[in-house]
Amino acid sequence: MKPCWAILILLYLGAQTVSSQEDQCYGYPVQISINQNDLAKPQLFFGALAPFGHQLLLNESISGKLVKADPVEACAELRGDVAGAVVLVQRGTCNFTTKAVNLQLAKAAAMLLYDNQPGCVFMGYDHKDKELVGNITTTLISISQANGDKLGALAAAGASASLQAVSIPRWDPSSIVLFALAVGTVIGGSVWSGLDHTAHRKMSAQGRTEASLLQGHPNVVSETVDITPQMAVMFVVVSSAMLLLLFFFLNKVFFYVLLGLFCFACIQANAISLAALLRQVMPGQAARVTQVPGLGPCPTLVVAAVPVSVALTMVWAVWRNASWSWLLQDFSGVCLMLLVLRTLRLSNIKVTCILLPLAFVYDIFWVFISPLFFNGESVMVEVAEGGSSHEYLPMLLRVPRFYLAQLGGYSMLGFGDVILPGLLVAYTRRLDIDLHLTASLIRSYFPATVLSYAAGLMLTYVALVFSWFGDQGQPALLYLVPCTLGTVLLLGYLRGDLSLMWYSSNKKYSALSASDGHESDPEGCAPSAIDLEEARHQAPGRGSAGAGLDLGSGALPASVRRS
Numbered sequence: 001m002k003p004c005w006a007i008l009i010l011l012y013l014g015a016q017t018v019s020s021q022e023d024q025c026y027g028y029p030v031q032i033s034i035n036q037n038d039l040a041k042p043q044l045f046f047g048a049l050a051p052f053g054h055q056l057l058l059n060e061s062i063s064g065k066l067v068k069a070d071p072v073e074a075c076a077e078l079r080g081d082v083a084g085a086v087v088l089v090q091r092g093t094c095n096f097t098t099k100a101v102n103l104q105l106a107k108a109a110a111m112l113l114y115d116n117q118p119g120c121v122f123m124g125y126d127h128k129d130k131e132l133v134g135n136i137t138t139t140l141i142s143i144s145q146a147n148g149d150k151l152g153a154l155a156a157a158g159a160s161a162s163l164q165a166v167s168i169p170r171w172d173p174s175s176i177v178l179f180a181l182a183v184g185t186v187i188g189g190s191v192w193s194g195l196d197h198t199a200h201r202k203m204s205a206q207g208r209t210e211a212s213l214l215q216g217h218p219n220v221v222s223e224t225v226d227i228t229p230q231m232a233v234m235f236v237v238v239s240s241a242m243l244l245l246l247f248f249f250l251n252k253v254f255f256y257v258l259l260g261l262f263c264f265a266c267i268q269a270n271a272i273s274l275a276a277l278l279r280q281v282m283p284g285q286a287a288r289v290t291q292v293p294g295l296g297p298c299p300t301l302v303v304a305a306v307p308v309s310v311a312l313t314m315v316w317a318v319w320r321n322a323s324w325s326w327l328l329q330d331f332s333g334v335c336l337m338l339l340v341l342r343t344l345r346l347s348n349i350k351v352t353c354i355l356l357p358l359a360f361v362y363d364i365f366w367v368f369i370s371p372l373f374f375n376g377e378s379v380m381v382e383v384a385e386g387g388s389s390h391e392y393l394p395m396l397l398r399v400p401r402f403y404l405a406q407l408g409g410y411s412m413l414g415f416g417d418v419i420l421p422g423l424l425v426a427y428t429r430r431l432d433i434d435l436h437l438t439a440s441l442i443r444s445y446f447p448a449t450v451l452s453y454a455a456g457l458m459l460t461y462v463a464l465v466f467s468w469f470g471d472q473g474q475p476a477l478l479y480l481v482p483c484t485l486g487t488v489l490l491l492g493y494l495r496g497d498l499s500l501m502w503y504s505s506n507k508k509y510s511a512l513s514a515s516d517g518h519e520s521d522p523e524g525c526a527p528s529a530i531d532l533e534e535a536r537h538q539a540p541g542r543g544s545a546g547a548g549l550d551l552g553s554g555a556l557p558a559s560v561r562r563s
Contacts, residue, residue, distance in 0.1 A: 189341025211257020
């Protein structure tokens with residue numbers, strides 16, 4: 001059976017290609033010190049400054065009596081004397097600018113806005129209110145629902161509050177962990193794909209059939225999916241349709257359907273990845289099979305890995321909101337992405353030049369341009385935050401922040417930001433195998449493409465730190481696609497391989513796979529230097545009247561809220 005789930009995951013990646021620095025209390029951090037007569041020392045809470053209103057400086061503090069707004073949502077004129085007070089306001093009914101104006105009219109010193117649902121809301125504003133927003137001088141701070149409930153009890157007890165901006169580094173060490181996870185996954189998936197490709201080539205040279213692959217080589221995926229130009233175009237179309245579907249209809253029921261599909265895919269990916277690990281530990285068991293009722297013979301190590309995979313996935317699903325759940329989510333996510341990179345293959349650079357630029361435009365449109373058509377809301381950011389389901393979609397890597405962990409934020413990266421450029425990186429690994437370049441770091445494409453992916457990811461982090469194009473999540477493909485695809489195209493042009501890379505595919509590798517071997521290719525499956533030179537000159541654009549050479553591989557086969 002073809003791994004259709006891999007295609008579905010790739011199509012769904014479109015909803016998760018936005019990179020965000022944190023998922024709660026987004027903004028400059030503020031320390032909230034609560035003083036009460038019966039307290040020996042102040043209680044400390046943390047919130048985040050809104051992008052409008054008075055911006056606290058590092059040497060500046062605001063103090064006042066802590067009171068709860070009446071009405072609590074501050075959507076009408078406030079009752080009671082709140083002049084000079086720090087006022088607790090609940091999100092809901094009206095937009096944030098209306099609440100801020102009402103507090104300013106009542107001469108409040110600051111507003112502490114707490115969410116009406118678990119989490120912490122980012123206070124945005126509609127661009128049509130830009131002139132009004134410029135006249136707001138009240139300090140506006142977002143806090144979580146949990147902190148809002150605690151501060152409400154303290155306000156009732158007559159406490160006072162002091163607000164002070166907190167100095168923290170521009171970057172968080174959690175970004176280093178996330179960077180290592182992303183780059184490591186791309187490298188691992190590419191190497192795995194290359195190992196499969198080498199085994200396929202060797203067996204093709206020996207005259208082995210596809211049906212016999214799994215029997216002699218249990219480490220090899222016998223079924224892969226080559227991405228065609230039509231599939232590349234459909235990726236953007238289907239992803240856009242799914243993104244709109246999630247934007248308009250994402251609720252608890254819809255979320256649990258997606259959660260179930262994600263868990264099902266993770267069980268498969270975890271089991272296959274764990275089985276591959278067991279094969280390295282117990283190579284003598286690699287060829288053993290076990291009869292499974294209803295399924296027939298299955299690799300024994302896969303059968304052994306399935307219960308562990310099910311247990312890990314179910315534990316994460318039940319306790320997915322626990323503080324430690326990110327470990328299991330990242331483990332399953334890495335396994336899933338490794339398997340997708342191993343299974344889906346770009347057939348040539350022509351397909352790559354269709355898929356990645358379209359994904360580039362898709363990412364930019366749904367993050368930056370969609371607010372112009374959807375009442376100021378970024379469709380991508382809204383979907384990534386879970387919409388009305390109040391749940392964050394799990395198709396991302398996340399690592400808790402090291403600094404000011406009280407804010408509860410995470411460094412996050414969507415699966416699409418790993419897999420889409422990763423398909424190109426895996427392509428270059430197979431390309432190096434086909435062109436017999438793996439022994440040369442200077443001539444090979446794979447190391448340079450890995451470095452370009454790392455550079456694009458670092459550029460994404462720089463954009464987050466300095467808030468390029470705004471304070472919301474960054475479309476990482478904006479930086480990753482030019483870095484990776486640009487590098488491969490430039491190297492291919494300079495080395496004279498671009499025509500070969502543009503037209504070749506993996507369907508007829510037999511023309512070169514039966515070679516006389518090579519000193520650095522003990523498998524005896526690499527084409528000779530003469531064969532490769534002839535292949536370059538036979539490729540379209542090199543004076544050949546032919547339709548182009550099929551080298552195979554997959555390389556040559558491949559394959560914010562406002563209220």
